[in-house]
Amino acid sequence: MSKLKIAVQKSGRLHDDSMKILKEIGISVDNGKDQLKASARNFPLEVFYLRNGDIPQYLRDGVVDAAIIGENILIEKGNDLTIIERLGFSKCKVSIAVPKSSKANSLKDLQGKRIATSYPNTVNQFLEKEHIKANLHIINGSVEIAPNIGLADGICDIVSSGSTLFKNGLKEVEVLLKSEAVLATSPKISTDNQALIDKIQFRLKSVLKGRENKYVLLNVPNDKLEQIIDILPGMKSPTVLPLAQEGWSSIHSVINKNDFWNVIDELKANGAEGILVCPIENMVL
Numbered sequence: 001m002s003k004l005k006i007a008v009q010k011s012g013r014l015h016d017d018s019m020k021i022l023k024e025i026g027i028s029v030d031n032g033k034d035q036l037k038a039s040a041r042n043f044p045l046e047v048f049y050l051r052n053g054d055i056p057q058y059l060r061d062g063v064v065d066a067a068i069i070g071e072n073i074l075i076e077k078g079n080d081l082t083i084i085e086r087l088g089f090s091k092c093k094v095s096i097a098v099p100k101s102s103k104a105n106s107l108k109d110l111q112g113k114r115i116a117t118s119y120p121n122t123v124n125q126f127l128e129k130e131h132i133k134a135n136l137h138i139i140n141g142s143v144e145i146a147p148n149i150g151l152a153d154g155i156c157d158i159v160s161s162g163s164t165l166f167k168n169g170l171k172e173v174e175v176l177l178k179s180e181a182v183l184a185t186s187p188k189i190s191t192d193n194q195a196l197i198d199k200i201q202f203r204l205k206s207v208l209k210g211r212e213n214k215y216v217l218l219n220v221p222n223d224k225l226e227q228i229i230d231i232l233p234g235m236k237s238p239t240v241l242p243l244a245q246e247g248w249s250s251i252h253s254v255i256n257k258n259d260f261w262n263v264i265d266e267l268k269a270n271g272a273e274g275i276l277v278c279p280i281e282n283m284v285l
């Protein structure tokens, strides 16, 4: 029987959340700290623990069928590869930054200057688009130190909380792109393995949808039912059940995480009581 080969970062920023999401879609794999390959116990799947930066080439060559990878790495090294699902973790930006004292306020102001980066293709793409000429210094890590040691006038690197920029006396002047972990596939995937990745994708969608929503249960006097039902759309429509106490009902529904507190305020203002909120593991649509 054919097995799906999926790449996951061996160690680093993506590893733990990648393993967590595989677990949430019901796939149990041994922790790969000391192994480079592991088989899932309950799905025809092998996990390859690889460097994030090496994964685009493995996908292109068909060594692996799919991968959980930082979108920024795909943009840098794998523009030809297909993203099939955005996974919502390891969110970050790839930005241009300069010393706080610099007069530069955008990428344009770096015309003729030196930019240190680990993402030369990404920077070049933007420089070409804006018709700017700059000298790139390609370094693999600790990029933020480059202006302080006189190596560059600006940098292009990952920004998340902004604390590395702050600690190195830099200011962000331009966001080139936003990134998150994604599931990407190989152009060489076989038909059998495509069917397996379709299954994985279906499960991922259910988990991601569940994370976006919360399950709520609340008690409502029957004369307020209509107003409350209007506030709560639910998946189709809310479930309404009679309570043992006459004149009251229990309502069950699903609320999007982003609207959550506003909806709760409205429910309370319209007479809802005993509101319970639960996380949702999966929403199978």
Ligand SMILES: Nc1ncnc2c1ncn2[C@@H]1O[C@H](COP(=O)(O)OP(=O)(O)OP(=O)(O)O)[C@@H](O)[C@H]1O
Binding pocket: 009, 010, 011, 012, 013, 014, 050, 051, 052, 053, 054, 069, 070, 071, 072, 073, 090, 091, 092, 158, 159, 160, 161, 179, 180, 181
């Ligand atoms: N500070 C951060 N906050 C959020 N996400 C980040 C941060 N730094 C990196 N990432 C994301 O996580 C991915 C992996 O980053 P990490 O630093 O672990 O490894 P890497 O040096 O890109 O890869 P590797 O060493 O495995 O080739 C990045 O490509 C990016 O998408």
Ligand SMILES: O=P(O)(O)OC[C@H]1O[C@H](OP(=O)(O)OP(=O)(O)O)[C@H](O)[C@@H]1O
Binding pocket: 013, 141, 142, 144, 157, 158, 159, 160, 161, 162, 163, 164, 165
């Ligand atoms: O805005 P912040 O929250 O400070 O995050 C940004 C920093 O995080 C990443 O480095 P990481 O810690 O992964 O170290 P690395 O350079 O060894 O990959 C990235 O290269 C930045 O330096």
Ligand SMILES: [Mg+2]
Binding pocket: 013
């Ligand atoms: Mg890093």
